[in-house]
Amino acid sequence: MLETLNAQPQDKILQLIAMYRDDPRSTKIDLGVGVYKDATGLTPVMRAVKAAEKTLWETEKTKTYTGLAGEPAYNAAMVAMILGGAHGDRAASVATPGGTGAIRQALELIKLSNPGATVWLSNPTWPNHPSIIKYLGMKMAEYRYFDAASGEVDFAGMLADLDRVAPGDVVLLHGCCHNPTGANLTMDQWGQVVGLLLQKRVIPFVDLAYQGFGDGLEEDAAATRLIADTFPEVLIAASCSKNFGIYRERTGILIALTSADRKAVVQGNLNFLNRQNYSFPPDHGARLVTMILEDAALRADWQAELEEVRQNMLTLRQTLSDELRKATNSDRFDFVARHRGMFSRLGLTEAQVNVLREKHGIYMVGDSRINIAGLNARTVPILAAAIASVI
Numbered sequence: 001m002l003e004t005l006n007a008q009p010q011d012k013i014l015q016l017i018a019m020y021r022d023d024p025r026s027t028k029i030d031l032g033v034g035v036y037k038d039a040t041g042l043t044p045v046m047r048a049v050k051a052a053e054k055t056l057w058e059t060e061k062t063k064t065y066t067g068l069a070g071e072p073a074y075n076a077a078m079v080a081m082i083l084g085g086a087h088g089d090r091a092a093s094v095a096t097p098g099g100t101g102a103i104r105q106a107l108e109l110i111k112l113s114n115p116g117a118t119v120w121l122s123n124p125t126w127p128n129h130p131s132i133i134k135y136l137g138m139k140m141a142e143y144r145y146f147d148a149a150s151g152e153v154d155f156a157g158m159l160a161d162l163d164r165v166a167p168g169d170v171v172l173l174h175g176c177c178h179n180p181t182g183a184n185l186t187m188d189q190w191g192q193v194v195g196l197l198l199q200k201r202v203i204p205f206v207d208l209a210y211q212g213f214g215d216g217l218e219e220d221a222a223a224t225r226l227i228a229d230t231f232p233e234v235l236i237a238a239s240c241s242k243n244f245g246i247y248r249e250r251t252g253i254l255i256a257l258t259s260a261d262r263k264a265v266v267q268g269n270l271n272f273l274n275r276q277n278y279s280f281p282p283d284h285g286a287r288l289v290t291m292i293l294e295d296a297a298l299r300a301d302w303q304a305e306l307e308e309v310r311q312n313m314l315t316l317r318q319t320l321s322d323e324l325r326k327a328t329n330s331d332r333f334d335f336v337a338r339h340r341g342m343f344s345r346l347g348l349t350e351a352q353v354n355v356l357r358e359k360h361g362i363y364m365v366g367d368s369r370i371n372i373a374g375l376n377a378r379t380v381p382i383l384a385a386a387i388a389s390v391i
């Protein structure tokens with residue numbers, strides 16, 4: 001049986017991890033996979049997470065199964081963090097293994113309720129979005145999103161393409177910190193997109209993987225909240241990997257907003273999908289998140305550290321933009337300072353990306369996406385000089 005299998009294409013982001021690891025040069029710089037790193041290159045365990053883990057170790061008396069949808073307190077705390085206390089009465093939700101698990105379960109839910117729906121993706125988007133959709137045999141289409149020349153959102157192109165969606169289609173939107181481009185809509189533009197999609201009677205599906213990494217914890221939820229306030233049905237896939245720094249604990253949530261009287265049926269279907277795919281969701285990370293969100297002191301400390309992380313990335317953006325100005329004697333890369341989140345797509349060719357990797361030991365995704373958090377004060381000028389030498 002297994003001899004019938006063909007080799008699968010490598011995931012371009014994960015492939016970079018191995019290439020970087022195998023590079024013997026001590027000067028190599030990793031700007032590939034989206035994990036936050038401090039100035040020493042460490043992806044730290046956040047203080048509040050450590051404190052919650054200690055308490056949990058001291059107080060946890062059982063590892064028996066939790067709820068099929070996750071521990072209710074986790075779901076409630078996450079729904080409140082994302083939606084600001086509104087919509088609890090119409091929010092069905094399940095804890096999932098990370099944000100990817102939430103995306104997978106959302107797509108399964110779409111398939112279950114409307115197998116013919118087309119899922120619209122921004123061009124470009126996180127490569128795993130189309131990969132999972134294709135694997136599930138669902139229909140997909142793309143809407144324009146990025147203007148490579150300016151490094152900003154191609155808003156006219158986006159609106160023109162979203163004008164073609166059919167009623168009942170699903171439109172996947174990055175709630176904040178667009179991956180891979182780093183270019184984001186203003187709230188005024190969000191208002192226009194929401195107005196158009198409401199008219200088109202589509203189901204918005206928000207991927208919220210970086211809440212707190214862009215303009216702030218509340219600010220980064222603003223678009224998602226606007227969508228929740230406007231549409232009768234919304235899917236939200238959120239991740240705690242980045243904002244709580246608990247990547248390997250696989251902690252995410254899928255929220256399905258519906259009417260209050262449909263909530264129980266939708267919840268039952270989410271539970272069913274968890275049971276089919278992995279039964280009970282992982283608990284450790286979810287429990288830590290709950291402890292942090294429910295305890296005023298832990299929550300304040302977590303938010304303070306998250307804010308340090310965010311400010312650090314903003315500083316790196318500004319210094320990289322300044323260094324690129326100097327090194328290239330142009331304003332071509334000024335968008336780096338305007339972008340938000342972990343990533344910026346630089347607009348380099350694949351050949352230029354390859355030279356940066358082979359000659360300079362600088363690793364970025366082939367579409368020239370860099371992880372801003374992979375930089376530090378020492379490596380910013382090195383990157384700027386290397387980029388200037390390849391363009």
Ligand code: LMR
Binds near residue numbers: 032033
């Ligand atoms: C990324 O885009 O680098 C992250 O979301 C990590 C991943 O799983 O791809």
